[in-house]
Amino acid sequence: EPEVTQTPSHQVTQMGQEVILRCVPISNHLYFYWYRQILGQKVEFLVSFYNNEISEKSEIFDDQFSVERPDGSNFTLKIRSTKLEDSAMYFCASRRSALTYEQYFGPGTRLTVT
């Protein structure tokens, strides 16, 4: 069964450094998402991406964040200058089409900012 994959599983970085989190969505899916979950808190939406552009973003997704689909398979989230409060699990998700609403999540990348 196709799965969403994410790399790395764990990333440790120093405050102020740039990080890129990578995701490979399910191959025939058209909608892509990034969510984050701070330890012990709820899953929060960051951004959605469709047809090579951002379709929706939350207040969390400020100028420090960017997303890209550099080729036909990868979907990346870049944080330009990390802060301590960016420490969280970051989940990528994909959705098949406009007519289906269930989202399929990857295993997550644990980002630790020191």
Next chain:
Amino acid sequence: SQKIEQNSEALNIQEGKTATLTCNYTNYSPAYLQWYRQDPGRGPVFLLLIRENEKEKRKERLKVTFDTTLKQSLFHITASQPADSATYLCALGQAGTALIFGKGTTLSVSS
């Protein structure tokens, strides 16, 4: 702003019993509601989706109800097993928008 409440942070039941989890929401009119399972350190796994015009959905031992008047969904796991122990997340959405998640209820099934 929208608010989603899941009845309790933790629910403990004995194997074989039915677990019932509640999701209440305010200030929102979802087109659908979804339930996900999340194990520690893992991503949410989709379980069931119910649309605003549906009252009930079933899948194997799982049943979801949706009452848009009460703004509530109930999620039932019948004949629960220790392997059902996990955190269950309620999520709301409208067509084409991102999901809004509740904080989850952690279910523990003891043998």
